[in-house]
């Protein structure tokens with residue numbers, strides 16, 4: 001019976017005598033049928049005494065933290081760690097020795113209660129003495145057989161983790177793997193041994209291998225065999241598959257898939273994408289159930305980094321992934337109480353989590369992109385078929401429906417955004433909607449560029465960086481101006497109306513008829529045409545003709561009206577010659593115009609992936625190309641157009657373009673709206689995108705007097721910015737901000753991140769009428785100088801007459817846009833060329849940049865769309881207030897315009913002299929003081945305010961001079977004598 005002695009563990013052993021010890025390898029034939037005695041033995045085994053009912057454990061009232069405080073003692077930890085490490089070595093030797101000496105040692109160990117330890121130790125053959133023999137007997141022979149070796153990695157890992165405070169695998173990972181291996185392998189081997197014990201099997205072989213399974217494995221296999229027979233094999237297979245699936249997170253099977261399939265980008269499962277997206281420097285961050293357990297165990301801010309093999313995606317350069325630092329093991333009590341994010345940086349969710357959230361929506365957006373792409377493919381097909389139409393008789397004629405050449409941009413993906421300190425600080429501000437919203441590409445760009453890590457994630461990584469790592473040595477990237485509103489979500493395309501795919505509105509008949517009339521009309525004047533080609537745009541069709549040799553261009557140009565007459569169409573424009581084409585262009589309005597929706601323009605790759613600083617997507621050109629310009633390069637814009645021709649829509653398009661592409665930290669608007677209703681809709685984004693003077697209630701300026709102050713304030717901001725640029729040794733704002741972001745400028749010296757400022761004046765005519773020079777001078781000054789320091793002007797007017805668009809303003813606005821105007825003169829005033837009077841209206845516009853004039857159909861954005869856009873931004877967390885411009889009082893002395901604020905003790909030294917000039921001339925004008933007293937604008941303005949305060953001149957009256965309240969010099973002298981000195 002010695003063969004299965006480990007199964008008799010509960011049998012009382014005979015007292016040890018001098019007789020030879022029962023030998024383990026006693027012949028098997030002496031045995032009774034193998035299974036019976038074990039069952040009997042089991043029944044015969046004395047039952048353990050019934051346990052006393054459990055008493056509720058009375059905890060001492062001392063804090064557990066005090067009791068287990070020694071656990072935090074590093075010396076104790078090292079002691080424990082080395083103990084585990086050495087134990088693992090000890091177990092390895094003892095177990096290996098067991099393979100050779102186990103059988104012989106079995107009787108020694110089993111007779112221990114009857115033999116003195118010393119004697120038993122001498123008899124033991126194990127290389128590590130009696131203890132080695134006992135451990136091996138317990139864990140291998142009576143326990144799990146050879147599978148007991150799996151205990152060793154657990155003990156070793158514990159020691160390693162405690163001593164070195166780092167481990168690339170989590171404890172739960174090692175425990176799960178080793179314990180499963182031990183149990184499963186033991187059961188498997190138990191079943192093998194059981195099978196070898198069958199009457200027809202080789203008994204010697206069975207005996208020599210019986211140590212493999214151990215007592216536990218054998219008994220379990222025996223039990224299962226009795227219960228389900230051969231089903232044990234199936235159960236073993238099922239257990240293995242289940243473990244592999246769960247443990248290795250298997251979600252797809254590659255059975256029968258070709259390599260090509262494998263090469264496809266995997267959007268399949270959240271886990272895959274999560275793993276792919278969170279790849280950092282060769283580690284994949286994986287959040288699994290195991291890791292959650294790990295988090296409970298250790299409240300340190302940590303992301304489990306599991307090496308899962310080489311990662312295909314290139315690691316983002318600037319941020320280094322470092323394994324989470326191990327903190328001292330916390331006490332049990334602390335662990336329970338620790339909130340989930342207690343120690344983590346609040347603005348930094350695990351990249352793995354971000355990725356997981358992004359996945360389903362990535363799929364959604366890619367399918368939308370696919371839909372749009374197929375739509376543009378359909379247009380392309382339509383264009384191709386139109387182009388294939390046979391040419392008519394006469395000069396060669398071809399026409400094409402220009403297709404959208406822009407690949408449609410992938411829609412923004414959604415990412416949850418981190419919470420910043422500012423978020424927490426501003427309790428009143430509405431918290432952003434917790435549901436993930438979309439972020440424009442570079443918004444992963446946020447405005448992160450594709451491929452960059454979320455800056456917040458970058459901050460996170462730095463936050464968990466090893467204590468020893470010197471932040472100074474890291475790449476200088478973690479100042480990020482957008483982090484104050486790090487949860488800010490860029491607007492999505494869903495906010496805009498979807499008008500579907502635009503269709504070509506010009507029929508082949510219309511094209512043919514127009515072509516015939518052009519050829520015929522020109523023929524009447526003896527102009528023959530070599531070839532003619534038509535390009536269909538959204539509003540007009542461009543017929544490009546190549547006249548016969550020797551025809552004078554000016555002759556064709558002079559026939560503009562005749563061609564218009566013959567075509568019975570308004571808005572014909574002749575471009576002779578078409579720049580860079582060698583043809584003469586004749587633009588003929590389409591009978592049915594195509595509306596260019598703003599959504600279709602924003603969805604194009606050209607706009608979505610633009611790298612411009614201040615991109616504006618105006619609309620589509622005649623060749624259907626999306627027309628995107630950079631306001632930062634323009635650098636200012638003058639817009640004109642008769643009433644109802646699309647100016648306000650154009651302004652909204654400009655504002656929407658910028659709002660779609662810039663973060664509130666990067667851009668501020670100063671909105672001047674004398675009409676009071678045009679821009680009021682943008683009030684909702686005051687705390688995100690608007691700038692205003694301190695102590696003013698409304699950010700959108702409707703009062704002329706405030707406009708003057710605001711313009712002067714912008715001039716001050718400009719001067720200050722120039723000072724800062726000079727101090728930093730930078731030539732423009734971009735360079736300066738780059739330097740600041742790289743932390744090469746000291747905020748203590750007044751350096752700060754400077755957003756672009758875009759000043760929008762909706763109606764210049766009104767301002768010029770009421771404030772004249774007072775607005776003209778600062779506007780001209782800003783236009784001349786503000787380019788380099790990121791202040792850009794957009795000035796619109798419906799009256800492009802010379803007294804509104806004065807020479808000085810015009811000279812400083814090289815880029816001008818004209819919607820339809822009422823006269824040729826207006827067209828010349830704004831564009832220095834005719835043509836704007838011949839536009840067809842409704843957003844049809846000409847853009848002049850220097851010598852080039854381009855016809856563009858402005859995109860259409862409706863008021864409800866702007867409303868939705870502003871709501872979307874306005875509902876998000878904003879800054880506590882609008883961006884504050886410098887106060888004017890300090891430098892110009894004109895204060896916020898309130899003469900009551902004036903401090904009498906700080907009267908200007910030229911006050912009396914100024915009063916005499918004003919009273920003598922009976923004209924309360926700042927420019928009079930400037931001229932007569934040779935003063936600068938600011939000082940003259942300050943003096944006028946002081947004169948107002950002392951009742952010498954009346955209040956500000958717009959462009960008119962102030963009323964002089966003192967009738968003659970005598971009265972003035974009396975007043976001056978009575979003034980406090």
Ligand SMILES: Nc1ncnc2c1ncn2[C@@H]1O[C@H](COP(=O)(O)OP(=O)(O)OP(=O)(O)O)[C@@H](O)[C@H]1O
Pocket residue numbers: 595596641642643644645646647648649650798842843844857858859860861
């Ligand atoms: N790009 C466009 N595409 C299609 N229709 C347009 C476009 N722009 C303007 N329209 C049409 O013209 C109308 C007037 O446009 P808008 O209000 O912009 O004119 P405006 O020049 O600002 O007039 P006002 O100076 O009187 O305010 C709009 O309501 C719209 O119907």
